[in-house]
Amino acid sequence: MEERMTRCLVVDDDAEIRDSLQDYLQKFGVTVSTAADGREMRRLMTAQAFDVVVLDLMLPDENGLTLCQWIQQHHANVPVIMLTAHGDPISRVLGLEMGADDYLSKPFEPRELVARIHAIRRRARRGESESQTRREVRFEGWSFDRLLRQLVSPQQVVVPLSSAEFRMLTALVERPGRVLSREQLIELTRAPGVEVNDRSVDLTISRLRQKLGDSPKEPRLIRTMRGEGYLFDAQVQS
Numbered sequence: 162m163e164e165r166m167t168r169c170l171v172v173d174d175d176a177e178i179r180d181s182l183q184d185y186l187q188k189f190g191v192t193v194s195t196a197a198d199g200r201e202m203r204r205l206m207t208a209q210a211f212d213v214v215v216l217d218l219m220l221p222d223e224n225g226l227t228l229c230q231w232i233q234q235h236h237a238n239v240p241v242i243m244l245t246a247h248g249d250p251i252s253r254v255l256g257l258e259m260g261a262d263d264y265l266s267k268p269f270e271p272r273e274l275v276a277r278i279h280a281i282r283r284r285a286r287r288g289e290s291e292s293q294t295r296r297e298v299r300f301e302g303w304s305f306d307r308l309l310r311q312l313v314s315p316q317q318v319v320v321p322l323s324s325a326e327f328r329m330l331t332a333l334v335e336r337p338g339r340v341l342s343r344e345q346l347i348e349l350t351r352a353p354g355v356e357v358n359d360r361s362v363d364l365t366i367s368r369l370r371q372k373l374g375d376s377p378k379e380p381r382l383i384r385t386m387r388g389e390g391y392l393f394d395a396q397v398q399s
């Protein structure tokens with residue numbers, strides 16, 4: 162059975178970039194739709210399904226970070242590759258925190274974008290395959306669907322997760338009852354283009370605790386093991 166082409170949405174206000182990427186990507190098994198602004202992006206993503214979105218950070222009507230957050234909230238299973246201005250690390254990190262899966266600095270080689278799209282699709286297919294047997298796990302009344310990247314509270318409220326939070330929770334639920342050092346968590350949650358350090362691990366843990374309703378003074382689910390790291394103290398059921 163022949164594998165279908167990857168469906169990509171390119172969001173950029175530069176018509177020349179949109180047209181050139183559309184022509185180039187089609188040579189590598191990628192069908193491309195284009196949008197010049199956030200309004201058109203939302204319309205297209207509501208009308209049809211995409212496998213990946215290539216999103217420019219600087220758009221005329223809306224900031225790309227806001228649009229990335231919208232995709233995370235409404236189409237959390239669609240990966241985002243963010244295009245950023247060269248030498249803009251703060252926006253790059255913010256984009257990754259808000260849900261982007263990868264980034265490219267302008268100007269870039271189109272062939273590198275092809276490689277990153279294919280890499281993201283390979284990871285997605287592996288994730289889909291692994292999730293067939295254990296895509297959803299439960300703990301302490303919470304439900305965590307790793308295929309949909311969706312966390313649901315005991316009160317049946319959907320709690321949005323950033324990409325960093327999603328990777329961290331995945332690492333924790335896969336290793337309940339084990340003390341994980343910050344170095345181990347860095348390796349387990351590392352993503353392309355992200356410079357992770359001890360501080361970013363602590364920040365992600367703090368945000369995750371807040372979303373899980375874990376007390377910052379006496380957390381039950383994610384416990385701090387002084388001098389060692391963190392431990393996910395819950396019984397996980399698939």
